[in-house]
Amino acid sequence: MSAGGNVLLHMATMQPERVKAMVLVSATPYFPAQARPIMRQYRDSLPEQQWEILRRRHPGGDAQIQALLASTQAFADSYDDLSFTPPHLSTIRARTLIVQGDRDPLYPVDLSVEMAKAIPLSSLWIVPNSGHGPVIGERWPEFLKTALGFLRE
Secondary structure (H helix, E strand, C coil): CCHHHHHHHHHHHHCHHHCCEEEEECCCCECCCCHHHHHHHHHHHCCHHHHHHHHHHCCCHHHHHHHHHHHHHHHCCCCCCCECCHHHHCCCCCEEEEEEECCCCCCCHHHHHHHHHHCCCEEEEEECCCCCCCCCCCCHHHHHHHHHHHHHC
């Protein structure tokens, strides 16, 4: 999901023989202008409740969390790490399910449509009334069923 999906894009283009199928949730071929201010402010705008969630997920504690958040902030000013053009995406050979919320404040649906058009063996699932991470929460069971079905094909 999100940055993890972006990592999968790198893997699928750099070592295509290692990726047979993938599910990209809230991933992007590049960081659009609307995402960059959000990325710059993300670390400083996290509520305490989110910090507690992150602490449960990261055994390295606050130092590890701060390092991850600093990398998110640094990506706001990076224009070369994530720059997948349609011709580059077209080299992906993995079956790909692209999942996108129709109200994602970071990555507009247009970017997912662009990826789906460029990746030869792709399918696109636009999740209505959803933002970034559209499968978290009540849609999780539906996502699991859909993703597992896709990966088992």
